Amino acid sequence: MKATNSLDHLIESLRCLPGVGPKSAQRIAYYLLQRDRDGAAALAAALMQSLETLRHCQRCNTLTEADICERCLSPQRDASLLCVVESPVDMNMMEQTLAYSGLYYVLMGRLSPLDGVGPRELSLERVLARASDGVVKELILATNFTNEGEATAHYLSEGARARGLSVTRIARGVPVGGELEYVDPGTLAQAVRERRSLA
Amino acid sequence: MLRHRVDAQAAYVLHTYPFRETSLIVEVFSRDWGRVSLMARGARRPRSALRGLLMAFQPLELGWSGKGEVQTLTKAEWLGGQPLLSGKALFCGYYLNELLLNLLPREDAHERLFSVYAQTLRRFADGLHEADLRRFECALLSELGYGLTLAHDVEGAGISAEASYAYEIERGPVRLAAPGDSPLCVSGRTLIDLAHDDFTDPRSLAEAKPLMRALITHYTGGKGLETRKIFMELQELS
Ligand SMILES: [Zn+2]
Numbered sequence: 001m002k003a004t005n006s007l008d009h010l011i012e013s014l015r016c017l018p019g020v021g022p023k024s025a026q027r028i029a030y031y032l033l034q035r036d037r038d039g040a041a042a043l044a045a046a047l048m049q050s051l052e053t054l055r056h057c058q059r060c061n062t063l064t065e066a067d068i069c070e071r072c073l074s075p076q077r078d079a080s081l082l083c084v085v086e087s088p089v090d091m092n093m094m095e096q097t098l099a100y101s102g103l104y105y106v107l108m109g110r111l112s113p114l115d116g117v118g119p120r121e122l123s124l125e126r127v128l129a130r131a132s133d134g135v136v137k138e139l140i141l142a143t144n145f146t147n148e149g150e151a152t153a154h155y156l157s158e159g160a161r162a163r164g165l166s167v168t169r170i171a172r173g174v175p176v177g178g179e180l181e182y183v184d185p186g187t188l189a190q191a192v193r194e195r196r197s198l199a
Numbered sequence: 200m201l202r203h204r205v206d207a208q209a210a211y212v213l214h215t216y217p218f219r220e221t222s223l224i225v226e227v228f229s230r231d232w233g234r235v236s237l238m239a240r241g242a243r244r245p246r247s248a249l250r251g252l253l254m255a256f257q258p259l260e261l262g263w264s265g266k267g268e269v270q271t272l273t274k275a276e277w278l279g280g281q282p283l284l285s286g287k288a289l290f291c292g293y294y295l296n297e298l299l300l301n302l303l304p305r306e307d308a309h310e311r312l313f314s315v316y317a318q319t320l321r322r323f324a325d326g327l328h329e330a331d332l333r334r335f336e337c338a339l340l341s342e343l344g345y346g347l348t349l350a351h352d353v354e355g356a357g358i359s360a361e362a363s364y365a366y367e368i369e370r371g372p373v374r375l376a377a378p379g380d381s382p383l384c385v386s387g388r389t390l391i392d393l394a395h396d397d398f399t400d401p402r403s404l405a406e407a408k409p410l411m412r413a414l415i416t417h418y419t420g421g422k423g424l425e426t427r428k429i430f431m432e433l434q435e436l437s
Contacts, residue, residue, distance in 0.1 A: 019220035111429070113293040114214045114300070118429040147255050147289060154286050159436045184251065185277050193282055 007033075059130060061106045062088055071103070078102045080137040084127060084156060086110050086144055094142065102140070105130055110148040111155060119155055128159045139167045204264040205232065206274070211316065212255045213296045217243060224269060225253055227261060228299055228316065233307040237263050237272040252277055256284050256292045256320055268305075281320060288323040290433060294426040295319065295335060301419050302343060312342040329408070330398035336411045337393065345418055348372065349394035360388040366410055368417050382409035 007029065014025035032040035056062070057069040064070075071077065081102025085091050091104050105127050111117055119125070131139045139160050143149035153169055160167040173191040174183050183191075210229035218224045223242040227235050242249040249272075252259070258281050262274030284292045295316065303309065315338040322331045340346055348371030351357055352364060356374070364372035366383045372390055385406045392403035415424075 019217075021219070113290065113426045113429045114297055116425050118425070119432045146251075147284070147292075150283070150285055151289050151293070154289060155433055155436070158433065162436050185279055186251065186254075186257070186283075189279055190283060 060104045061108060061126070062091070062104070076101070079135045081140060082131050082136045082138070083140040083142050084153075085142050086149065086152070090142065090144075103136075107143070107152065110143060110146075111152040112148050113151065122152070124152075124155055124159065127156060128163060128165075131160060131165055132163055137166060139165050141167065141169045145172050203232075203266065203270060205229075206262045207260050207276075208232065208262065209278070209313075210259050210261045211257070211320075212253050212259065213300055214255065215239075215253060221247075223249075223253065225272060226300060228303070228313065229261065230310055230313045231308050233309050234299065234303045234305050235263070236269045236305070237261070238269050239272045239275075242272075249275055255296060256289075257281055258317065282324040284320070284323055286327075287433070288327045290426065290430050291323060291327060291332060292320060294332075294424070294430065297424050297426045298336070298339060298415065298419075301424075302339065309342050312338055315339075329404055333398055333404065333407045333411060334396060336415065337396065340411075340414060340418070343418075345414070347390075347393065347414070349390050358387045358390045358394075360386070360391055362387045364390060366390075368414060382413045385410055 010033075011022070011025045011029045014020055014028050015022065017025075020028070032043070053065045054063045055065075055067075057064045057072055058067050059072040060069060062069060078101050081100070082105055083094060083100060083102055084105045084107060085094060086107050086109065088106055091106055094100050094104070107122060107127070109117060109122050111119065111122060111124075130136075139156070141153040141156055143152045157167045157169070171194075172187070173194065174180065174187065180188060208229045208231060210227045213226040213228050213234070215226070216224045218238065221241050221243045223239040225237045225239050225242075227237055229235060239249050239253060241247050242253060244250070252275050258278040260274075260276040260278055261272060263270045263272050265271045299316070315335055319331050319335045322328065337347075347366070349358070352372045352374050353367065353370050354374070358364070358372065359374075363375040363378040364385055364387060365375055365379055365381065366372050366385060368383075372385075375384065378384060378386070386402070388400065389403040389406040389410075392398065392400055393407060398404045398407065
């Protein structure tokens with residue numbers, strides 16, 4: 001077996017980054033070592049520190065330095081509402097709306113049967129256990145409106161119902177300020193199917 | 200290698216995989232070209248017109264060109280008319296796709312199977328019926344040349360509705376003196392109903408399920424299907 005030197009090792013390690021192939025890995029390695037050694041040192045230190053200090057919040061599953069994150073402990077939040085989202089980015093979007101003051105559970109993924117990601121791989125049991133703490137009154141499913149997001153929502157809603165929890169799904173339809181002329185046909189079709197009575 | 204240029208082809212997305220930073224590899228089931236792999240460049244960019252369009256279970260019209268195993272998607276249009284699948288039907292949709300991904304060879308046209316697939320998805324949208332799943336499984340196996348022998352038993356004798364049979368994979372039904380209890384043991388009535396695509400008799404429908412499962416397990420090389428595993432985990436909840 002060929003012994004690898006530090007440079008090869010670094011290039012190989014960089015390939016664990018999403019979307020980084022052998023060529024990009026080589027480019028990044030040379031950049032860091034030749035042009036920005038301080039940046040490289042800071043990156044290495046930040047990575048090491050994050051690995052040591054960050055873990056998943058016991059309640060919402062986001063990354064935090066404490067066992068339970070600040071948001072989950074905040075008395076300002078309505079603990080009777082628990083909103084399930086796929087990723088931290090989705091949670092930040094929900095926060096930006098200022099329309100929601102409950103708590104979250106971040107799945108860090110979605111069901112994807114054809115990729116072998118099932119309820120077990122996603123620990124969906126933990127979401128249901130979290131929602132069964134006796135304080136949560138409503139489980140709000142805000143997974144994406146993709147097939148995978150729908151599959152995830154369906155599984156959680158079945159599980160929640162089996163436990164006697166009240167469960168809701170965020171609505172979908174024409175965007176605010178959206179003109180029908182410019183809405184994609186799939187969205188419009190579903191909006192027609194899910195129309196609601198105004199009476 | 201043949202160079203294709205396909206303009207407006209009725210197709211369904213079976214599955215997608217991320218490729219590089221912003222692209223997708225799309226596994227497609229098309230009407231005239233069967234299963235093809237297409238590269239959708241930039242499909243994962245936030246403002247890509249393809250985002251949200253390359254969705255499984257929706258009838259699309261696709262165009263592509265190029266040569267080799269993965270060709271380049273050049274056009275995608277949403278045809279509509281198929282409500283989004285939800286609930287159990289969605290999981291069954293994944294099951295159909297897993298079967299096609301596992302069993303369908305590349306670039307082999309299967310027009311009849313394509314229309315059975317489209318019809319099955321439309322039926323799923325009105326509510327899930329076991330018979331639709333069985334009908335699809337039968338169509339898939341017969342299209343691939345794995346069709347069941349249903350007209351006669353291995354001795355060449357006609358099937359008798361009242362008799363019991365053990366179905367031997369790749370041989371056919373063997374008449375039994377008494378009903379057996381293996382998944383491959385079925386009544387003559389079930390074989391006759393399968394031959395006519397008739398699943399109105401609940402017993403035939405019930406017996407067809409383990410028979411189809413055994414055949415599919417055999418032809419997928421004995422490996423368990425992911426979608427079946429997840430479906431079982433779903434059933435355990437309630
Ligand atoms: Zn938390």
